Amino acid sequence: MIYLDYQATTPLAPEARDAMLPWLGGPESMGFGNPHSPHRMGRQAAAAVEAARDHVAALLPPGGRVIFTSGATEAINLAIKGTARAGRAIAASAIEHAAVLDCAEAVRETCPTHILPVDADGLVGADALLPEGLGLLALMQVNNEIGTIQPVDALAQAAHAAGALVLCDAVQGAGKLSAPAGADLIAISAHKLYGPKGIGALWVRDGVELVPQMHGGGQEQGLRSGTLSPALCAGFGAAAKLARARMDADSAHVEMLWRHARSLFADWVLNGSAPDRWKGNLNIRRQGLDVARLMSDLRDVCFSAGSACASGSGRPSHVLRALGLSDAEAKSSIRIGFGRYTTMEELEEAAGKINQAAALQE
Structure with missing residues (x-):
């Protein structure tokens, strides 16, 4: 099996997996403590969470x-609804x-x-405008x-001049590119930078006030109630540390x-900018291509027809x-x-394999 769907999710880095294992132990271990408990095991778990946060x-x-x-979707909801x-x-x-x-x-009824x-x-x-x-x-x-890199910082200046905040979905860029310095809120997801699924983060600039969208125990600085998973946090932290070290x-x-x-798919048409792009994304199209048939014919190659979140919608x-x-051009595109x-x-x-299967459709 060849995996070429890194925008949907990335493989778990061995370093992230190893960082998670101590916090997945059974009753004989010391790693199952609640990080919000005041006793020794809780404090150990809390220390792992805070190291990961750093x-x-x-x-x-x-x-x-x-x-x-729990992921970037929750982070985005907290950012938009919370502000x-x-x-x-x-x-947007x-x-x-x-x-x-x-x-x-x-939130359109109250916020156009x-x-x-x-x-x-x-x-x-x-x-x-x-x-x-x-x-x-x-x-x-x-x-x-399509992998295009937006001029976030330039538009952030205009937004700030208008008295607005800036939210950046940096899911695909985090750990690969420098963070957008002009943003006030940044959403990221661990599993897009070689960490575990089920955890993400919202970065909030100092001074930005948010209204909590989840209520309960008041964990996560009063903004996101619920018991944190030390294992997921540790995996996220290890993946982030590795991404920073390996960025170049x-x-x-x-x-x-x-x-x-680009040379292997020279007779395909590129969708989106070539220079202003994260180069790990190749979105291309071929006239008359039946993408559903192509994917069915290539069961041992993992690629996509677009966002995994919207797959199957038709x-x-x-x-x-x-x-x-x-519509025809969009439906003849693969990522x-x-x-x-x-x-x-x-x-x-x-x-x-992709080129051979596509040629058989012509």
């Missing part, structure tokens, strides 16, 4: 705090993840939502479907794979439609994602 925070700008969540103020507008790009767009839609268009490369212009009365600008760092090496590896992949990608692609553990041999073998 490692995650090191990926993010200074001058803020990390709130652990929503009646009458203050929310602006047309290619945001559903977690942003659906959450903004949920404005969608910012993108150009044919999938980029919001740095001079985009922001609506009056703006309370929050939501702009992702790296798009999950990982980027160079991905750049090498990207250049070779609808054309809202991201590709926003670029101006027709190939690679990263730290992808080898050149795997990429070449997968490309050969």
Whole structure:
């Protein structure tokens, strides 16, 4: 099996797995304590959580705090609903993840939502017109479907000048690119940077006030009630520490794979910008391609037709439609994602199989 779906999830780093194991023990171990308990085992678990928090925070700008969540979707909901103020507008790009767009839609009755268009490369212009009365600008760092890198910091300056906060979905960029320094709230997910599933974080700039969306025991600084998992936190922290140490090496590896992949798929059309892009994402299309049939024919190659969160809907990608692609063009597109553990041999073998299967449809 060849795995080329790194935007959906990344393999768990061995270092992250090893960091989790001590906190997954049974009754004979010392690792099952509740990190919110005051006794010795609880304090040990709490220390592991705080060490992990420091490692995650090191990926993010200074001058803020990390709130652990169940994932980026919860982090985004906390950010949007926690800062929503009646009458203050929310602006989001047309290619945001559903977690942003659906959450903004949920508060539309009190906070008008404005969608910012993108150009044919999938980029919001740095001079985009922001609506009056703006309370929050939501702009992702790296798009999950086409990999384009948005001018977050440039637009953040305009949003701040208008008195608005900036939320950045940095799920695809965290641990790979420098964090967006201009954001006030940043959502990230462990399993997109070689950590475990089931945990994410919201970084909150100092001075930004949030209204809690979950109530109970008041854990996570009163903003996110619920018992934390020391194992998940430890895995997240180890993955974040490793990503920071390997950022340059990982980027160079991905750049090498990207250049070779472009030659392997030379007769396919690229979706999205080539220069303004995380190079671990290759979204390409081929006229008349039946993607469902292609995926069925290639059971031993894992790639996708777009966002894993929207797979099976049968609808054309809202991201590709926003670029101006027709329904037919959007439905003839595939996404190939690679990263730290992808080898050149795997990429070449997968490309050969994909190209051969696609040619048989012509």
